[in-house]
Amino acid sequence: MVVPGLENPAPRAQMPMGPRGEGAPMSAGAPPAAGGEPITGRVTVGEGVAAGGEGVLFVIARSAGGGPPLAVKRLPIGPFPLAFEIGPADVMIAGRAFAGPIALSARIDRDGNPLTRDPGDAIATLPSAIEPGASDVELRLVVPGPAETPG
DSSP: OOOTTOSOOOOGGGSOOSOOOTTOOOOTTOOOOOOSOOEEEEEEEOTTOOOSSSSEEEEEEEETTOSSEEEEEEEOSOSSSEEEEESGGGBSSTTOOOOSSEEEEEEEETTOOTTOOOTTSOEEEOSSOBOTTOOSEEEEEBOOOTTOOOO
16 A cells, blocks of 8 residues: 555765755765865974875865865875875865865874874964965975873
8 A cells, every 4th residue: 555645765875965055966976076176295203203004094184164175185194295185185074175274284193094193193284264276385294292182
């Protein structure tokens, strides 16, 4: 017996998941929202930073106002200087625009788990926010002092 109004629902990929523009198609696998141009640069190491070994180097872009990472790039540790590019293709949440201002940082994570933080892992943070399309950006990894916390 079919109860009116409870027929087969639309496939999940076609179900609306929130506000959208008039006539905008809903489909699974839709490309992420467009954003600004990628940010390019290099990661360098400061004195006392181990430039190889086990682990991962994360380059992290956040909205300057805070919140979860906007985009993340996962790279091997070295060789340094290590060129990077982070942009719309690295956005963490589909549909979120790669827009500025952006707080950019990098950190070495020796266990490779982005949710853990070892106080001895090297970090780099730009002193001020930048805009998408910035180039020749340098993130210099340093071992944090006792008052600093990895980002």
